[in-house]
Amino acid sequence: MRLPRLGSVQVRTTLAATVATALVLVTASIVIVQLVERNLANNAWAALSDALESASHAASGEGSSESDGAEGGAGGAAHDDGAPMAERDADGSAGDPEQASISDLRNEQLAEASIQEVQDGVDAVADALKIIVPVVVLLLGVATWVTVGRTLRPVRDISRRVAAISGSTLDERVPEPSGDDEIAELAGLMNEMLDRLESAAERQRAFVADASHELRSPLATIVAVSEIAQISSDPRRLAALAPKIETEALRMQGLAADLLDLARLDAQRDDRDFSTVDLSAVCREVASRLDDADIDIAVSSNGSALALGNSTQIERVVFNVVENAACHAASRVQITTMSSADAVRAVVEDDGAGIAAADRERVFDRFVRLDESRQRDSGGAGIGLSLVKAIVDRHSGTVEIGESAALGGALVLLELPRAAETELDGAQTAGRTEA
Numbered sequence: 001m002r003l004p005r006l007g008s009v010q011v012r013t014t015l016a017a018t019v020a021t022a023l024v025l026v027t028a029s030i031v032i033v034q035l036v037e038r039n040l041a042n043n044a045w046a047a048l049s050d051a052l053e054s055a056s057h058a059a060s061g062e063g064s065s066e067s068d069g070a071e072g073g074a075g076g077a078a079h080d081d082g083a084p085m086a087e088r089d090a091d092g093s094a095g096d097p098e099q100a101s102i103s104d105l106r107n108e109q110l111a112e113a114s115i116q117e118v119q120d121g122v123d124a125v126a127d128a129l130k131i132i133v134p135v136v137v138l139l140l141g142v143a144t145w146v147t148v149g150r151t152l153r154p155v156r157d158i159s160r161r162v163a164a165i166s167g168s169t170l171d172e173r174v175p176e177p178s179g180d181d182e183i184a185e186l187a188g189l190m191n192e193m194l195d196r197l198e199s200a201a202e203r204q205r206a207f208v209a210d211a212s213h214e215l216r217s218p219l220a221t222i223v224a225v226s227e228i229a230q231i232s233s234d235p236r237r238l239a240a241l242a243p244k245i246e247t248e249a250l251r252m253q254g255l256a257a258d259l260l261d262l263a264r265l266d267a268q269r270d271d272r273d274f275s276t277v278d279l280s281a282v283c284r285e286v287a288s289r290l291d292d293a294d295i296d297i298a299v300s301s302n303g304s305a306l307a308l309g310n311s312t313q314i315e316r317v318v319f320n321v322v323e324n325a326a327c328h329a330a331s332r333v334q335i336t337t338m339s340s341a342d343a344v345r346a347v348v349e350d351d352g353a354g355i356a357a358a359d360r361e362r363v364f365d366r367f368v369r370l371d372e373s374r375q376r377d378s379g380g381a382g383i384g385l386s387l388v389k390a391i392v393d394r395h396s397g398t399v400e401i402g403e404s405a406a407l408g409g410a411l412v413l414l415e416l417p418r419a420a421e422t423e424l425d426g427a428q429t430a431g432r433t434e435a
Contacts, residue, residue: 018141029129037122170198218248258383276419279305280337305337305344307416309395320384328352346414349404360401364389
């Protein structure tokens with residue numbers, strides 16, 4: 001059996017309860033002894049006073065009867081010489097030394113007996129307290145030790161289980177005790193934390209596997225092309241291989257940039273360098289950058305749409321959404337911005353095939369590509385919309401996918417917090433105006 005640590009909660013709680021109880025009981029014992037002593041002394045002195053008063057009354061009664069008998073036996077002499085007889089009676093009653101000595105001795109014995117009774121009573125109470133106080137302190141210490149030990153037993157079980165959990169055993173959980181106390185709540189929170197850690201570890205493993213898979217393809221293409229270039233001496237063939245290397249290199253560059261952006265968002269979740277962003281100007285700038293002869297990208301605004309956020313990140317969100325719509329559109333993409341009392345919105349619609357209802361949440365996961373995009377050359381690595389979701393969540397906004405009633409394809413609704421009127425003056429307005 002392992003001895004408890006001196007600094008453990010059980011030891012400290014037991015010592016504190018025992019010392020506090022001992023101090024209280026010792027103080028209470030001293031007060032009780034003093035009160036009992038005072039009470040017994042007062043009672044003894046009251047009894048002694050009553051006894052002395054009774055003895056005084058008895059002595060005065062005996063003296064009266066003796067003086068009456070003396071007067072009856074010598075009546076003639078008393079009448080003949082009254083004054084001397086009175087003096088003798090006075091001298092005889094007040095000057096009897098034997099009777100005075102007996103009276104003083106009786107009073108002294110009575111006082112000593114009363115004081116001894118008081119002292120015996122006080123000693124009895126003190127002796128009883130000398131036994132009762134240590135026994136009570138000992139029993140309380142044992143009870144506190146046992147109670148605290150049983151209370152902390154689930155905590156020890158949780159500590160042992162947590163110490164045994166490693167990165168490869170995140171599926172294990174700590175035992176949850178029955179009841180609804182703080183320890184049960186702690187165990188529940190620990191299991192919820194382990195659930196989050198397990199989910200994060202699974203996502204990390206999947207992320208690494210998907211990233212490795214996505215990087216393997218362009219790397220394999222670059223290696224193959226470079227090997228062909230080394231053994232080929234035909235200039236025309238080498239010139240034909242150069243665009244392939246450039247395409248795969250750009251694909252790797254874009255993938256690496258997206259991965260770095262996702263890592264920065266995960267690491268800087270609480271670092272918010274926000275300003276006022278003109279969402280309408282950002283949408284017009286993105287539409288001009290994605291100008292394509294085959295796809296008509298139109299932008300319309302219903303009033304000002306000033307959002308509160310990071311200008312670079314909001315521009316990245318709009319670019320990814322509009323680029324994704326342009327890749328899947330047949331011929332047209334419509335962007336509409338609007339503003340309400342507390343939010344600004346951007347609606348991106350296309351006339352493509354749309355997104356099935358079952359896939360409208362899944363497309364925001366990392367490295368998820370629908371079957372259609374996998375069959376097309378324009379299909380990306382599946383990070384663009386997951387990056388959109390991460391940035392919008394960081395801005396306390398929302399992004400939803402639906403069906404466009406006007407164009408028949410997909411509809412993406414972006415909603416971001418609206419900049420307050422007091423923040424407009426002197427704020428940095430991001431986005432570029434139309435040329």
